[in-house]
Amino acid sequence: MIVRTLQQAEKDGRKIISPDGNWDSTRLLLKDDNMGFSFHITTIYKGADFQMHYQNHLESVYCISGEGEIETLADGKVYPIAPGTVYILDKHDKHVLRAFSEMKMACVFNPPLNGKEVHNKDGAYELTAETI
Structure with missing residues (x-):
């Protein structure tokens, strides 16, 4: 069994801050x-x-708190994001994320990340990256 707390994961170096200053992510698994x-x-x-x-x-995202929107660039559709909203990027959707307030999100990635990933110039995570 694996048991971790958010606070301990942050102390253990699992919190990654984006170089562009848009987000931080604590990688629990x-x-x-x-x-x-x-x-x-x-x-x-x-x-x-x-x-x-x-x-x-592929990514699935559940909004815990905050408000914003996601726009899918293939069709220009805009979807509001608020607590209780889930969005699933099941087609490798190219998208824009906008935060109207600070948003806390629970995110699942498949295949799994190694730990140190940040977005590349295309807004993607590479398949190979440094591990934590």
Whole structure:
């Protein structure tokens, strides 16, 4: 059994801060835990407005707190995000995420992340990255 707290994971170096200043992510479950997915608690900072395109991963995101919106670039649709909203990027959707207030999100990635990933120039995570 694996048991971790958010606070301990942050102290153990599992909290990653984006170089662009849009988010931080505490990676509670990673590839080396051998579960087949990774699980993160991510904070999207108020005012963040950035494009992502997870070409190598599928992601499911549940909003715990805060408000914002997600826009899918293929069709220009905009979806509100508020506590209780889940969005699933099941087609490697190219999207823009906007935070109207600070948002706390629970995120699941498949395949799992190694730990140190940040977005590349295309807004994706690489399949190979440094581990925590």
